[in-house]
Amino acid sequence: MNVLFDNLGLYGQAFLGTIELxxxxxxGSLVGGLLLAAMRVSPVPILRxxxxxxxxxxxxxxxxxxxxxxxxxxxxxxxxxxxFFARGxxxxxxxTSAFICEVVxxxxxxxxxxxxxxxxxxxxxxxxxxxxxxxxxxxxSVVPPLTNIEIALLKNTTIAAGFSIFEAGGIYxxxxxxxxxxxxxxxxxxxxFLILVxxxxxxxxxxxxxxxxxx
Amino acid sequence: MTATVLYDTPGPKARVxxxxxxxxxxxxxxxxxxxxxxxxxxxxxxxxxxxxxIEYSAIQVLLLQSLLATxxxxxxxxxxxxxxxxxxxxxxxSDHRWLSRPAALVVxxxxxxxxxxxxxxxxxxxSRGLGVNIxxxxxxxxxxxLYNGSVLAEIxxxxxxxxxxxxREASYALGMRKTQVMTNVLLxxxxxxxxxxxxxxxxxxxxxxxxxxxxxYPELLYQARFLGSQGQLALPIIPVAMVVALIYIAMCLLLxxxxxxxxxxxxxxxxxxxxxxxxxxxxxxxxIAPSSESGAAG
Numbered sequence: 391m392n393v394l395f396d397n398l399g400l401y402g403q404a405f406l407g408t409i410e411l412x413x414x415x416x417x418g419s420l421v422g423g424l425l426l427a428a429m430r431v432s433p434v435p436i437l438r439x440x441x442x443x444x445x446x447x448x449x450x451x452x453x454x455x456x457x458x459x460x461x462x463x464x465x466x467x468x469x470x471x472x473x474f475f476a477r478g479x480x481x482x483x484x485x486t487s488a489f490i491c492e493v494v495x496x497x498x499x500x501x502x503x504x505x506x507x508x509x510x511x512x513x514x515x516x517x518x519x520x521x522x523x524x525x526x527x528x529x530x531s532v533v534p535p536l537t538n539i540e541i542a543l544l545k546n547t548t549i550a551a552g553f554s555i556f557e558a559g560g561i562y563x564x565x566x567x568x569x570x571x572x573x574x575x576x577x578x579x580x581x582x583f584l585i586l587v588x589x590x591x592x593x594x595x596x597x598x599x600x601x602x603x604x605x
Numbered sequence: 606m607t608a609t610v611l612y613d614t615p616g617p618k619a620r621v622x623x624x625x626x627x628x629x630x631x632x633x634x635x636x637x638x639x640x641x642x643x644x645x646x647x648x649x650x651x652x653x654x655x656x657x658x659i660e661y662s663a664i665q666v667l668l669l670q671s672l673l674a675t676x677x678x679x680x681x682x683x684x685x686x687x688x689x690x691x692x693x694x695x696x697x698x699s700d701h702r703w704l705s706r707p708a709a710l711v712v713x714x715x716x717x718x719x720x721x722x723x724x725x726x727x728x729x730x731x732s733r734g735l736g737v738n739i740x741x742x743x744x745x746x747x748x749x750x751l752y753n754g755s756v757l758a759e760i761x762x763x764x765x766x767x768x769x770x771x772x773r774e775a776s777y778a779l780g781m782r783k784t785q786v787m788t789n790v791l792l793x794x795x796x797x798x799x800x801x802x803x804x805x806x807x808x809x810x811x812x813x814x815x816x817x818x819x820x821x822y823p824e825l826l827y828q829a830r831f832l833g834s835q836g837q838l839a840l841p842i843i844p845v846a847m848v849v850a851l852i853y854i855a856m857c858l859l860l861x862x863x864x865x866x867x868x869x870x871x872x873x874x875x876x877x878x879x880x881x882x883x884x885x886x887x888x889x890x891x892x893i894a895p896s897s898e899s900g901a902a903g
Contacts, residue, residue, distance in 0.1 A: 433615055434627040440634050450808070450857035452815035455850055458826055462833065463843045467644040498611065506610035516612070524610050545719035552721065552819035559721055562729050573734025576726045580718045587717040 393565065393574045400564055405582055407557035411475070411547045415482035416540055422483055423490025430495050441491065448488035453546055456481045461553040478550040482543065489539045497532030498524070530601040537594035541587055558582060645843070655841040658832060659848070671828035672852060678742060678814045678824065682749035683807050689754025694761035700783070708758075715755040721816055724748035728820045741822035745814065753810050760806065764799035765791050801868035808860045815853065825849045 394401065430441035448456075460477040472480070501524050509519045551559030558579050565575040615623055645651060658664050696708030715723070728744035731737050739747075768791055776786040818826035829849040833842025 429630070431609065431611055432626070433612055433619070434623050434630060436627045437630045440630070446858070446861075447854060450812075450854050450861055451850065452812040452853055452857075454815035454818055454826060455846075455853055458818070458829070459846055459850075462830065463846050466650070466843055467641075467648055469644055501610045503610050510613070520611070548719040548721040549816070549819070552816075559719065559725065562725055566729070566733060571734045573726065573730035575734075576722060576730040580722050580726065583719055583722065584714070584717050591717070 393570045394578045397561075397565065397568070397570065397575070400561060401558075401578065401582065404556065404558045404561050404579075405586075407555070408544075408547050408559075409586075411478060411482070411550055411555070411557055412544050414479045415486060415543060415547070418479060418483035419486035419490055419543065422487030423494060426487055426491035427494035427498070430491060431498055445488045445491055448485060449492070451485070453481070453485045453549055454552075456485050457549055457553050474553065474555045478547075478553065478555045482546060482550070485546070486539065486543050489542070490536065493535045493539060494528075494532055497528045497535075500531045501527045534594055534598040534601065537590060537597065541590050541594070544586060544590070545583065650843045654839050655844050658835075658838045658841055658845070664832065667828060667832070668825070668848075671823055671825045674742075674822070675814050675817075675824040678745050678749070678817060678822065679811045682746045682753065682814070683810050685746065685750040686754035686757055686810065687803075689750050690757025690761055693754065693758035694765070695787075697758065697762050698765060698787075712755040712758050715751045716759070718752075720748055720752045720813055721819065723751055724816060724820060741817065741820050744820055745817040745822050748816075749810055749813055753806060753813070756809075757803065757806055760799055760802050761795075764795035764802075767798070768795055798871060801864045801871060804860060804864035804867060808857050808864065811857055811860060812853075825852060 426441050426444060429437040430445070432438060457478070460481045461474075464472070464477060505523050505527065506519055509523045514522065547557060548559030551557050554560075561579055562572045562576050566572050612619075649655065693708050693712050697705050697712060699705045699708070724744055727739055727747050728741065731744075732739050765787075772790055772794065773786060776790045781789065814824060815826050817824045818830070821827060826849060829842070829845045832838065832845045833840060835841075
């Protein structure tokens with residue numbers, strides 16, 4: 391218990407770092423994922439090909455490798471000098487976007503074509519079809535898996551700690567410098583993540599239960 | 606192309622507009638890629654001097670060794686997590702509460718804790734905090750096993766639960782025992798359906814071996830960092846990272862392709878069970894994205 395209470399400030403700051411990283415990366419990857427998904431379902435074949443190429447490559451790349459690139463290789467390219475934090479966010483966004491794109495795309499694909507055909511036959515305009523028929527149905531099948539991806543993102547932020555970004559995964563270093571028991575210290579980190587992840591998991595299960603029966 | 610819910614089959618006007626969007630999109634993407642390549646070239650990343658290392662046989666051997674180290678960790682972790690998954694799935698599916706509750710607790714715990722924190726606990730925590738020495742290899746492998754084993758346990762459980770109820774009921778009606786029902790009726794059917802998902806999860810294992818870099822397990826990324834910081838090779842971190850990235854991506858793509866092939870094969874089969882079917886998987890709270898392309902984000 392002492393490990394936690396003696397270092398409460400450290401834990402607080404570190405988890406704040408985690409949450410900051412998570413929020414920025416979540417918003418960024420949502421935007422990126424939607425853009426990619428728009429490419430992948432667009433009527434322009436070449437854009438679809440780009441989207442597919444990106445998604446297939448990134449999903450088969452270890453996140454550590456993306457971080458590795460931004461931590462060690464990016465500074466060599468002398469483009470813009472970015473902080474560790476910004477580079478960590480970019481790495482997470484690049485990686486997570488691919489997964490979000492896939493969820494959004496397969497969500498749109500679950501809406502039967504007949505739905506759109508029927509609404510067109512009833513004289514709905516494109517906007518009406520999209521906003522009134524397709525999207526409400528797609529959102530139902532997108533949001534639960536999306537929550538899963540956000541959970542994975544939250545857990546993935548720990549990798550940033552390995553590349554000198556201050557956040558919860560890196561607490562052990564300070565603890566061992568201060569002479570505390572690292573094992574207990576890390577167990578508290580795990581507990582902290584449980585506290586963060588469990589509400590998200592429950593939310594996801596609720597959404598899934600409510601929306602899977604609705605169709 | 607196939608019909609889609611989002612738009613009609615384009616007419617002449619829309620085709621012109623789409624072509625315009627296509628041109629703009631291509632220009633944007635090519636501009637971005639071109640800029641990055643330009644920066645690579647401008648900072649001399651394509652100079653022969655930085656690529657000389659690839660000709661030294663000692664370095665080739667070094668890279669090969671680290672590739673082997675990666676594959677070794679992957680192979681051991683894959684096998685053990687399949688075993689772990691099978692054991693804990695069986696535990697969770699058990700009718701005995703004293704067995705299913707703890708199994709559920711273990712599985713949920715290891716799925717919720719970040720893999721890297723697990724690895725850190727095993728490596729820094731257990732060795733420094735408790736004084737039990739664990740090598741980087743076993744810290745990495747055990748971490749991978751605990752996490753991926755738990756995910757696999759959920760996949761197994763969801764797969765068994767997704768089978769039609771009648772299968773189980775009919776076997777009980779025929780007088781089979783619990784174990785017989787599971788091994789003779791439920792598992793053979795559900796394993797077939799689960800195979801693509803299992804292989805996709807193995808891709809996650811392979812990808813996550815890269816985390817070994819952070820505890821200095823001598824795998825590919827570690828070697829890349831080492832070679833990249835060699836002054837007499839002119840610090841070729843970017844060329845080395847490119848080669849290592851190619852190796853990783855190629856290996857993962859191969860495994861993913863295998864998963865895709867299995868998926869298409871099961872989809873063709875008439876005996877297929879829909880793992881995505883509403884409810885079954887959902888109720889199990891399975892942490893994977895839809896279709897074969899599972900939540901590799903983990």
